[in-house]
Amino acid sequence: MNDANPSNGNASLTAIEVMRDAPMIPVIVLNDVQHAVPMARALVAGGIRMLEVTLRTPQALACMEAIARDVPQAVVGAGTVRSAADAKAAASAGARFAVSPGFTPAMGQACRDLGLPLLPGVATGSEIMMAQEEGFNALKFFPAVQAGGLAMLKAWQGPFGDVVFCPTGGIQPGNAAEFLALGNVACVGGSWLVPGDALAQGDWARVTELARGAVALRP
Numbered sequence: 027m028n029d030a031n032p033s034n035g036n037a038s039l040t041a042i043e044v045m046r047d048a049p050m051i052p053v054i055v056l057n058d059v060q061h062a063v064p065m066a067r068a069l070v071a072g073g074i075r076m077l078e079v080t081l082r083t084p085q086a087l088a089c090m091e092a093i094a095r096d097v098p099q100a101v102v103g104a105g106t107v108r109s110a111a112d113a114k115a116a117a118s119a120g121a122r123f124a125v126s127p128g129f130t131p132a133m134g135q136a137c138r139d140l141g142l143p144l145l146p147g148v149a150t151g152s153e154i155m156m157a158q159e160e161g162f163n164a165l166k167f168f169p170a171v172q173a174g175g176l177a178m179l180k181a182w183q184g185p186f187g188d189v190v191f192c193p194t195g196g197i198q199p200g201n202a203a204e205f206l207a208l209g210n211v212a213c214v215g216g217s218w219l220v221p222g223d224a225l226a227q228g229d230w231a232r233v234t235e236l237a238r239g240a241v242a243l244r245p
Contacts, residue, residue: 041143041164044103044123045192045212047076050202050240051125052219053105053194054079061225062089066097068230069219072237078125078215080105081112087119094120107144110136117142125194125215127168129153134160145192149173154186163189166215171196176204183210199239207245214243 044051052074056062066077077100079090086104093102103123104116110133113124117140124137129146134157137144146157147168157165167179170193174181179191193205194215202214219236223229 039101039122039143041123041145041162042190042212044076044101044143044145045164045190047101047213048074048241049206049213049243050074050219051076051078051103051192051194051213051215052237052240053215053217054220055082055217056085056089056225057083058225059085059088059092061228062092063096064228064230065220065225065233066093066100066102068233069237070097070099072234073241074219074237075099076101076103076123078103078105079121081108081116082106087115090116090119090121094122107133107137109133113137113140113142113144125166127166129157129160129162131156131160134162147194151182151185154182154189158189164212165189165191167191167193167195168215169195170205170214171201176208179205179208179210183208186210202240202243203245206243 090102093100101122104121105125107113107124107126113136123143125145127147145166146162147166148154190212192213192215197214197216205211205214224232
């Protein structure tokens with residue numbers, strides 16, 4: 027398993043610990059740094075500490091820095107990590123884990139060198155085997171619903187019984203519990219905890235309530 031490296035000062039944090047902390051890892055897209063800290067505090071208040079801030083906006087790294095600095099109860103991570111350069115930038119911004127839509131050995135090695143636990147994205151058996159060859163057994167199944175959903179995860183339980191997954195992509199409140207009921211699913215990923223209108227309106231109470239609902243999904 028891809029344990030953290032002591033070089034980042036987070037030797038105790040592993041990918042599986044990130045996945046098992048709560049039933050859900052929120053996939054967060056932030057366009058305004060001013061939203062980062064109150065949003066993180068709202069999620070933590072609702073019981074969600076592992077926060078995946080995606081590298082999809084120019085403000086993402088600054089948002090990570092703000093959360094890492096001002097919300098010590100949160101564990102900020104970087105999503106949409108696609109290269110060694112992404113991983114380095116995220117680690118410098120205070121990210122303590124990384125999530126990728128896919129996987130390459132070079133990116134995996136970069137995260138290992140940085141002491142950054144990585145949840146690599148996979149969608150096929152061959153990709154799972156490639157990740158396992160590099161020592162990764164805690165994986166993101168993406169895009170989950172589009173790539174086979176519940177049926178695919180059930181099929182993988184036989185040949186890949188030593189792998190645990192965080193399905194992301196198409197996961198909603200209406201189907202999350204079904205995914206979480208599977209023995210090889212540690213958590214799910216989704217964006218519904220931080221809706222765009224709640225961010226725009228500063229409706230942090232709503233974010234906290236959505237987080238509480240996600241925590242209650244644990245079977």
